[in-house]
Amino acid sequence: MRSIADTYAKQALLSVRKVQQMKFAKEYGRLCHQFPIMVLTNGLRLTVAFFVSKQKDEESPYTEYLKHIGLATGLDENWYKGDILNGSMTEYRDLTRRMLAASVWFKRYAEAILKVDPADMGD
Template identity: 40%
Template sequence: MILTNGLRLTITFFEAKSKKGNTYQQFVQDIKETLDIQGDWSASNRDYLIKSRQALSASVWLKRYAESILKVEQGAENVEDIQ
């Protein structure tokens, strides 16, 4: 989604879909902490592109971590779905 829609729109979409304890909420929290993203989107285009690339790299890492260490299956909706 980041490649297609951009980082801002993807985070906004996930925030709209997030509920307490679901994977959308967890992803938004993890990406914001990993990239040190605050609520302010007024960064320059250069900074925004850097954050977007970092988000893509972090997303791949988080996916691999979830699949290998946490044994999360693709398509799991809730944190409770983790084995």
């Protein structure tokens, strides 16, 4: 039986490899580092709202990241367009916890595969 961490790691690896050849790979890598910090600072709802507001089209790093983190946590790729963030407080906290746990793997693979350096986040 696979662990939850293994599931997160596998989906994060597939997602980062998919983005590796796209023109916005570095920006996506930066988002991998920024997402958990933003969630801890502002909460999941505000972070998702910010990512949605930054989407210029369906091919943006913000859109891709939201799709990928959703798939990693067992949601569909359009989870952020629905009512999932408006559930009970228990469901919201559980989703936040799962998103943070999955985001660790996205950060690791962004460093390893996309060669994103956390020290250069301001550039």
